[in-house]
Amino acid sequence: MLLVPIVSVMAGSMATAWLPLIAGTPLLPPLGLMMLLAWRLMRPGMWPAWIGLPLGLFDDLFNGQPFGSSGLIWSLAMISIELIDLRGVWRDxxxxxxxxxxxxxxxxxxxxxxxxxxxxxxxxxxxxxxxLLSALLYPLAVRLCSHLDAWRLAT
Structure with a gap:
């Protein structure tokens, strides 16, 4: 049950390779990153800041970017959320x-x-x-993470 969040982020990274969508411009949101952010913002103490590196490197295997770019970007995203949490800002x-x-x-x-x-x-x-599509679909990622978290905690 401890692997549910990690597997859900990895499945989000692989989802863009599974979907049979052909487009001339990038359209699909970075589902792996959205799942990572949803888990991190929903459960602040669950993951350390360095988790962005291995999950980002896994995402690089599927997104077509140069290897290491998502590892760097996801790590910086996790560090920025840590800095926001250090300020003690109340979040909703x-x-x-x-x-x-x-x-x-x-x-x-x-x-x-x-x-x-x-x-x-x-x-x-x-x-x-x-x-725009990523911003609009983020609540769906949060809802999916909350259902997975409820299932994870119930078993």
Whole structure:
């Protein structure tokens, strides 16, 4: 039961490879990152800050980015959430949603910047639909994590 959160993040990372969707522009949200953020914001003391590195490296196997980019980006996202928690700011669902949407947007922009180091990159506007869809689907990731957490704690 301790592996349920980790397996759910890994399944989110693999989900984009399973879905039979062909698009000319990036559209699918980073489901693994959204699951990681949902678990971290829902259960603050469950994971250490370094968990972003191995889960991000696993995500790199499926997302097509240069290896290590998600490991770096996810680690920075986890560290930024730790810094927010150190400030002692009271959070509710809307603030968690705003934090997650901001971190996903920054992660997608950083991924675009990292991929620009290896090849000519398209303009930033190409990932705006992906950013908007990610922000809108974050509550669904939280709901899925809460159901998995209730199942995990019940057994």
């Amino acid at each position: 669902h809307l603030r968690d949603w705003l934090i997650a949407a901001l971190l996903v947007m920054l992660a997608l922009l950083a991924g675009l910047g990292i991929s620009a180091l290896a090849q000519p990159t398209p303009e930033v506007g190409i990932i705006i639909p992906q950013i």
